[in-house]
Amino acid sequence: MTAQFFAPVAAPQHPRAAFADRHIGPSAADRDRMLAAIGYSGAKALIDEAVPAAIRTARPLDLPPALSETAALDRLRELAARNTVLTSMIGLGYHGTITPGVIMRNVLENPGWYTAYTPYQPEISQGRLEALLNFQTAVADLTGLPVANASMLDEGTAAAEAMALAHRASRRKEPGRFLVDADALPQTIEVVRTRAVPLGIEVVVADVSGGLPDGDFFGVLLQYPGASGAVRDLAPLSAQAHERGATVVVAADLLALTLLRPPGESGADIAVGSAQRFGVPYGFGGPHAGYMSVGDDLRRQLPGRLVGVSVDVDGAPAYRLALQTREQHIRREKATSNICTAQVLLAVMASMYAVYHGPEGLAAIAQRAHRRAAEIADGLRRGGVEVVHGAFFDTVLARVPGRAAEVVAAARERGVNLRQDGPDRVGVACDETTLPEHVTAVLEAFGVPAGDAGEVAGAIPADLRRESPYLTHPVFHAHRSETAMLRYLRRLQDKDIALDRSMIPLGSCTMKLNATAEMEPITWPEFANVHPFAPVDQAAGYVELIGELEANLAEITGYAKVSVQPNAGSQGELAGLLAIRGYHASRGEEHRDVCLIPSSAHGTNAASAVMAGMRVVVVKCDEGGNVALDDLHAKIGRHGDRLAAIMVTYPSTHGVFEETITEVCEAVHAAGGQVYVDGANLNALVGLARPGEFGSDVSHLNLHKTFCIPHGGGGPGVGPIGVREHLAPFLPNHPLRPEAGPSGTGVGPISAAPWGSAGILPISWAYIAMMGPDGLRAATEGAIIAANYLAARLAPHYPILYTGRNGLVAHECIADLRKITKETGVTAEDVAKRLIDYGFHAPTLSFPVAGTLMIEPTESEDLAELDRFCDAMIEIRREIQRVADGGYDREDNPLKNAPHTAAQLIADGWKHPYTREEAAYPLPALREGKYWPPVRRIDQAYGDRNLVCSCPPPEEFED
Template identity: 60%
Template sequence: MSELITQAQSTAELSHDEHETTESERDFATGSDSSRNGSTTDSFDHPDRFLDRHIGPRDLDVQQMLQTLGLSSLDALIDHAVPPGIRIKRPLKLGESRGEYELLADLKAIAQKNQIFRSFIGMGYHNCITPPVIQRNILENPGWYTQYTPYQPEIAQGRLEALLNFQTMVIDLTGLEIANASLLDEGTAAAEAMAMSYGLCKTGAKVFWVSEACHPQTIDVIRTRALPLEIAVIVGDHRTFQFEIPIFGALLQYPATDGAIYDYQEFVDRAHTAGALVTVAADLLSLTLLKPPGEFGADIAVGNTQRFGVPLGYGGPHAAYFATKEVYKRQIPGRLVGVSKDVNGQPALRLALQTREQHIRRDKATSNICTAQVLLAIIAGTYAVYHGAQGLKRIAERIHNMTATLAAELQKLGYTLGLEPFFDTLRIEVGDKQTEILDRAIVHQINLRKIGDSAIGVAIDETTSKQDLLDLLEIFSGHSISVLCAPSSVLPASLSRTTLYLTHPVFTRCHSETELLRYMYRLQSKDLSLTTAMIPLGSCTMKLNGTSEMVPVTWAEFGQIHPFAPVEQTQGYQILFQQLEDWLAEITGFAGISLQPNAGSQGEYTGLLVIRQYHQQRGEGHRNICLIPQSAHGTNPASAVMAGMKVVPVACDPDGNIDIADLKSKAEKHQSNLAALMVTYPSTHGVFEEGIQEICTIVHHHGGQVYMDGANLNAQVGLCRPGDFGADVCHLNLHKTFCIPHGGGGPGMGPIGVASHLVPFLPGHSVIPPHAKNQDAIGAVSAAPWGSSSILPISWMYIALMGGAGLTKATEVAILNANYIAKRLENHYPVLYKGKNGWVAHECILDLRQFKKTAEVEVDDIAKRLIDYGFHPPTVSWPVAGTVMVEPTESESKAELDRFCDAMIAIREEIREVEEGKVDRDNNLLKNAPHTAADLTADEWSRPYSRQRAAYPTAWTRENKFWAATGRIDNAYGDRNLVCSCLPMEAYES
């Protein structure tokens, strides 16, 4: 297996200790100094604090809301809502709230400590060009990055269409029949393919074979994921493997990590004869020129779409792809966008086969992934729309021709190259000249890949210029070269693509910027985002993603860094990582943080692997029982199964809290094998359970560890710390609590915090270890050492802008907003669960089940009717069927909260009309919602209510109407008639 070194080997193994920031650097970042404390103000502080922009209610609003609750102060509310035994007794040590202008300048100074070298490292990551029209209008546009997961498809048709474009692109280029809406990265996509193959194989084999020509980070992730499932991983050469050992699956790299292009047809045929499924990890751009995996028999294709216009970002976020045969459509992990029809018979898009999702299947799940890299998949898909088939082919041909030119010139210099054909990457045998060449590369500010002790890898990309080639040749020759030979392709006909791709009109009509711009804005107009209204989703925390937090994401100093660049070139990132880890540790009370998990589900899985490793190292590897409350989110049991644990459910009491008596009974019964308890706090029912400390004590007493799901950490920040009241590990949803936007369903970040005894087991990485001194570390859980690094500046900015007191106030106001909504609506809709003192935490559950009996009104009817009022519906039927969970966040103003409450009260009166027999039970405002512009402009209107009541029920809807793009969608039809690629244009004709 190849190893990367682009400078001295020692730089790739620098420890956290060697990157610790000085006291002055920390002060520089937080705006604090040793003479300040959390509440002191300075007469020179800028009066326009970001804190006052992030929190929605003004001081007068807060007082009015408290008065509605019958309270005198925020302190009084928190004393009622949060158990006193878990409260922290001091302010957070995070400095003061900062101004946006000054902090952006400070972060810029840190970013400039990163060195932007030209990287020709490859390994699945390449420099690329993000078309400015896409960067400005999607990547930097809150109309795209503040959307939520498209669970309400009537108000998500734009992003669903963009994802359908992505799926179509992947299907066409891979030559397979079905593709999902993206996964987290190439390494974890390959691991998902392994798990899917294992579940499908009927031979009983427990061995997964991996080509040594795969990227090293992919092999690392595969090994991590295989271990708890007791799958043996064999790494070898596909040319010599004889299938004497029964295997259930195999993984090939196409082209190989060192650039070689192999003809895999014979290997695939032999694998199928042996009863194994074959996964091909393929470079998607190369497939514009190379025979696609589907044409030589691959069962699954995975890979990264980063080079389709997505910045390197020191490792992410990027959208992985996953394609397979249609026969496996019910086993494909993640999300799948499908075509259905609406109530009027018109084509409409939605997430297909949603009953497959892991929060439904729970401990029967084969994957814990219920997310996607939506924003990045949209960028990649739109990149393909912009360039089209011919444009992508021209880019690929240019890259290949430049690689061929470099190869010919290197051979003229006497270097030996690999015998196999190549696309964009060369393996150059340099013998004892390796160190000399690498040293010259550094002088030219160029990163190359070290392969073994006598070879160097060079990967050409879309941004490579003629001057780059001349510089590379000077590095290898030791002298200047001014003339290049003419390029000539080296791809043999047997490996060349002959089939068409991207033939759908969407890939042919938007090649001018004018057309693309209009297309993107047409799609954007079909989606409800935070630019339109509050998105009051329980457990999802759709708070403000401040513009100043987002600005640094596209700075070159953060975006144009290869994930395997030498550590000394990334000192700005290292400072940011260390400070962010320190701040998260202070907020949570934990001793160590890993930033590697790049989704909440990955954080869950990583935390459980750390617990598993802890038990293994103590000689108690038999501990495999994971206790999980019945109210837990379904990814909890799915993650536990993936981590090799057996799930034992724990009952909840009538108030939604963990049944402590049942917990004691289960813990005692399984005390010899108890590994962990997974608990969400505040609970999934939106309250602070009084017994959380006792719960942790019970688990610890019986030898287990407490894993806390951090989905609701935003109700704890500044008030209590999980590390203080008993949790051993907790994942932190940075895309919820710490302001990374949801991006229409991704990206996210799910780093974990752990207690001191678990620090040695935090994730490592085979290429650049993020915690080099941790010899007992678990393997990599993500392809890049620090996960999706380029979005971490968002959370860094948020914490530094708010300061300790600001973060605490944000939590208090979030709890205030939720209790205010609960109070205003409690006489209209029962609030299902409240805490011991009658208060909720940061969210509340409204019980709508009675209306099915009184008016035949379902929870979905109310959700769809809210769309007519201009709102995204709350979380529907979770954690209790027939209810909605409402979370307003601290960023919403009192006016917006009142507008939402007024809408809910008005809908209650519409239900009452049905209850009293004033309107028909099957033909009314709720059953026909949402009402579209097409409905209102139809020649005939036969409904027993006016058009105005249908679409303009309030004054604010008349001022600024958001229209659902389609009528209510028939989900069952879409599942029965699954289509997950673009329909022909005639399908959309009336």
Template identity: 55%
Template sequence: MKSESKSIPSAFLPSDTFLRRHVGSDDHRTQEMLSAIGYQNLDSLIDDAVPKNIRLKKTLELTEPLGEYALQKALKKIVSKNKMFRSYLGLGYNACITPPVIQRNILENPGWYTAYTPYQAEIAQGRMEALINFQTMITDLTGMEIANASLLDEGTAAAEAMSMLFAMKDDAQGKSFFVSQSIHHQTLDVIRTRAIPLGINIVVGSFKKMVPSSDFFGAIVQYPSTDGTIFDYTDFIKSLHSVGAKAIVAADILALTILKPPGEMNADVVVGNTQRFGLPLGFGGPHAGYFATKEEFKRNMPGRLIGVSKDSQGKPGYRLALQTREQHIRRDKATSNICTAQVLLAVLSSMYAIYHGPEGLKQIASRVHHMTTLLATGLEKLGFKVVSKPYFDTIRVELTKVTSSEIIHFAEEKEINLRSVSQHMISVSLDETTTLSDIQDILQVFNENKALHFSIEELSKKDEWAIPESLVRKSGYLTHPVFNSYHTETEMLRYIRRLEAKDLSLTTSMIALGSCTMKLNASTEMYPVTWPELSTLHPFVPESQTEGYRTLFGQLEKWLCEITGFAEVSLQPNAGSQGEYAGLLAIRSYHQSRNDNHRNVCLIPVSAHGTNPASAVMAGFQVVVVACDENGNIDVADLKKKAIEHKKDLGALMVTYPSTHGVFEESIQEICSIIHENGGQVYMDGANMNAQVGLTRPADIGADVCHLNLHKTFCIPHGGGGPGVGPIGVAEHLAPFLPGHSMIENGSNNGQGAVTSAPWGSASITVISWAYIAMLGFEGLQHATKLAILNANYVATKLSPAFPVLYKGNKGLVAHECIIDMRGFKKDSGVEVEDIAKRLMDYGFHSPTMSFPVPGTLMIEPTESESKEELDRFIDAMLSIAKEIKDIETGVLDKVDNPLKNAPHTAEMVIADEWKHSYSRERAAYPLTWIRSRKFWPSVGRVDNVYGDRNLMCSCIPMEDYVS
């Protein structure tokens, strides 16, 4: 990809350059901000802010930047190399139909995909209602009592279930875990990876031959099995329970609409994915995993959980429940490092269920099954034997007169993908998109592409049902009105819009969350995600059909290597937490390859994000905490002392750079050297990479591995709390220990297992980051980083007279984020940081990151995409709140009845006939003049978290509660 020649007169150059669309301020506004903080130009600011000893000493070799139109053309040319065959490969991935009303109004709608994780409940009610719908859908279909708001994919959900049961097991139970040989291969792969560091012994075999004993703490089975056969696991689960072991069932979500649910078999945990509920295949992701369990295990359950509470007016309000499970509280005691959910995907699949309703879902499932019985009947008529009975949508066909290689060849002639199980066995899995014409084509493939001696119409007259009565579902599901009210497009559209209006996203205002980098998710970057060339590929199609994807992966990996300085990058981890885990596994495997099995100590600063210690424990490390000094930097003396103390066993240091406190630590290279001198490896958390790109590189600083949050620095949107992508870059000596995958050629990669279900994780959304880099190039990326640092320092300077900036670096500067201290207000005004966060909602803003990494503070990251005008609005809001606090201190406002303690104020509160407060309605709703023209109304008052945890409800609210 080449840009227009620089020798061409500017009048003829493309006018749709991307940099000016991505950064919020032009040269004039940039100069105004520089003057406000005392600098003449941007370079002098960066020279003072970023330590000179780590500054980049070369121009990065990246693509010349493309204009937006040119990018679309170049990308189309690449992805057109992908071959879009009809795939009947199964293995937990099936083509489906995304209803256009859902695709256009959620998947492709920035009002849904640019929102943040719903920590601030009052401005996330729409998303949380959709997630409550998701949880209800999962509990209903699985027959379980409680479900979380989704996990990353089916494989990781299964691994999380195993880890949960392991953490809960009695001391008398052994460390063995049974895995049915009929489970999906990629799920086994992820389970094996997770088991090794925990010391779990994986036993694979036939569940029919398994003899439960006290050696086992649990088991997992597939329903239906990977070959399509449906088993009733009731007796098997009973035998497990008799020895104190617990059962996990990995279940097909669509099959559960017509099959006996695992909950009725007394399963302890049910996992799976909701991909076939309207989520495009996307070459493996992103997709929403699900996790359901018994009520008694709710406090052990990993991931997010949405619950129902009440607001300040006594009305129902949703919020994140049981937040004591958060990693930043439990740290190395956490049983999971999952700190997010696949929110956007969970919302999509819940809307799919709402749009179709229980009868529509049952009709889809029944049609898929009828198509499968039709295919099986036709195959038997051709002389083949179907060996997987009873079945739902997948059959295994025994071959006698022809080999699977020959069948695969005949299929390829018709641009069809079938799965070869062995030379004498083929698997076929049908789906919602399958038509009678498709059935005819598949039958012709098995007939060596010759004409059939019977017609499909003739076969269809039998209309057989291949599921025995004992396995047919008798219980109802999705009975709540929400699943029975919106089946026309008009009603569905209005419901989606109604929920969207309750959520604050980047379409409303800036979301200045420290460590979360909520910046522009450009339409040009997002647009290709739903192109068929990217969205319709099954993750296990032959390599010959994926040239377009492999070209994209190769270029993105190369660019990320150049940006970070590392030798290789793996795109497999599908979240930052998985990136952390994969990076630590690489370090662990490296030590073991050198017979340094004892190197299991991981040093972690006290300021680190809670996923760091949680990931370290999951990867088999023992956490040793390192102190920070009064300026928020790593205490180098304490680090050195502990590195020497643990020299024999030192495995790694986990460090975030710039620091979690938002400062470029001058001693970072010394810190890395101390670890290396004592035999350890340096893991860099890439959460703050937005301050590094184009200015410095993790590998040059001294890191051995670093994960990158593509959903932060590289512009994949947060999706309301997911999806994400967390690839890792590694130095050359760690490259052999990157994640492998059993389902692709050369996927074993020196014996390293998979960390996610699909070989390239959330493949379809990596194109967003590819487009971001391709449109900016080196100079654009570097300028974006400089603007991010400028914006943060501008905000810090403007707010510092009212709110102390807690940590500063060289010459009083911060990096790309700053922490402002709210702790001093409580004594004289009674105001706490939560009051300020809630009051910001009345001004139309989402609160910055609250009480992390320091309780009682706000961490602000404005990013490069926000304009000076938007920054000034945010600053005005914060200074107005500071004045309100002063009014409380001086007695102008009551210490108990004031706008901060009562925030946020809903429209219903403000227009009510009765107003009991000592301040005016106008001050409550319109504290600044400009708010009148762009008011965002929170849909509920302040939500009571304590009440919600004491009265836990995690499924759809009964309609009578709405009425009352």
């Protein structure tokens, strides 16, 4: 057969080949149609009209040109290759773990899980709520305390939150003293100190191995096992603390608790820690799910997210967020915590790790880690090396006078990182990944021949061994095969609405595309498997990536310096306010403690201000949703000499570009205060305006919003802060990593890890690199166009509450249902639940104004999806009109009964005065891909009255 040869032909350029064109949903032609519907001939005309000239930047973004997806991934591979992945036996709260492939692919790498939103609408969140309930059950069982949350940000911040909880429980008015075990993790000690300073709490660090020191303390933090590896009986220390009226907090290793007596059985009131070693990679420090569990007497003061069991209108069991759901938005400066983002995706992974392995599997993993440690201890002793502690779980501390650096260097030559503890001691931590060859390498590094370990005695005292059962619920026994596990994950995923199913039009939350090319690098071993305290030269690629990302974010925002350490937006708020506090103190103005906050602000703003030691003074907003200048000037006049800062969200939480923002900044600066601009809505500014140029001194940025880190069901998040030059000395720093922040003047660590959730920073780096300066600006314009198009389509049917110049909005709009509710009885919640029948997640409900829906379409949704949402909202408005006209009963109609389940529709005896078809298929297009909610409307109040926060027995789910 004769070969045929063809002349090379240039590959045709796809009309949407650039990444920005794939990220931005509408095509050029679609954008023209959208602009025409709004009443503008082009994007420039709309932007010039919508965005005030006073805030517009005079210079374009000075960023490298956009890279293709392939080029960006190639560049990330170069950076990854500059990291050196050794076997880390450093410990300090971070351990090697193996993520089961079925969890890696079907949770971490699955958009059905990572693009989901916080489960504020529980009817379409039953899958992730069940996974989080599994997490709470596992934590409660392992710690021996009955109520656990889901979840905290990391172990350090969990300990700091526990300190605050202990202080509330003490009911003391004075700050008081908090005692911390000297054998606690060093980063935890420093995070606790950072959080204690603005609250006036005195942190006392002491060796408690011989008992508690003298003095009065409202709380005590103990580490179990200690950072040194020591395992000791906590019961005597707990008894001493309780005799003095102190609350006992135990920072515990979950895996160790499969073998050790749980803290709850040793007198602990609160347990905190990390679930990282339950299948979540190092990620150079995060993200990892922290945990907190408490006794029954503290359950209603527990900070963070708490999943509870309730019932739907038919009495069927259903899950929902309990008690603390958005309580920081409701209670504001009286909130018990500023936590908004949790680490949901990581908590789901950890929970599934427990489901996958079950109690026997977890115990076997713990036994292997313990045996490896015992083998090392035995070999060291046989070689004449002193082992400091006779009782330990997985960490051996050896004393080698004057040789610690030599041993650590020798181990590194053999591919193992150990921990140097001063000149004379070396720590060796074993884990799930520790193999016999690692034991050999460690012993050789100490100059000890390995030999045959043979029978090795355990190092857990008999009286501290666990005897109580754990993970007894059937869910931890039913999914042993990969087939069963795969189907369980799929079954839970199918219960939920995530961004892979439809748009999530949540105001203030920016649920936009999390591109596969952005997500792919986070699971590469060179990024996933680097210990946060490995020698910094082993993380050269990470350091370079972080430096480039911080520089790019500084250029985008107009600030002098950015820190990526805060691992949530709420923590960014706190870091920014602490920087302001540090700046005032450096000028001898410690008395400045008043923080002005507009009444429209995010609730976390007020909570963060209180945590930063400030007094909140609320500034009124006018009828247009803008900061009321007369009230602002009055409050400045009243508090000017004590004014520390103002916190404003821009564009405002009401979804408008306030014309007077520069005047607000000038007035605060004139009084000696600083301006904090909440960066939650930065998606409406990138490429058009820079907060650091129009008057702001500091902002936090939500990388899980504007810069494409996925929400993951409520977390992970990253909340870096950008500051002007005068605040740069007061950014976060870290005791174990001088490179991570300003030495001497920094405010201390905000998170346990030096660069926070570094493992997901490649996502935002890739987004910026692939969008380039022009793409980033186009995305901002696209978000503003989409919001105004949606407002224009909905305005004839629903009043749009706040608008700026010429009736325009920023990147989101608020549909006002209050008049409709008054006339028909149909509430904003009814509309939110009815949208489920149309296959949509609801917009933000009743925030920032009760009785409204705040809608943000984002630039990633194409015109067809925007129209599909508008069609649903318009059809719902027709249904409301039928209620008003008497065509539907005011109490028994598709809106009041929404959402409708398949079980409800196929059941005998349909008794409603509307048809099954009207209930399930209000629009013909729904027949092509109907989403069926697993439960009907959930009774929220019942769940709070009957608080159940762990897996209920299977009998409750029987018909």
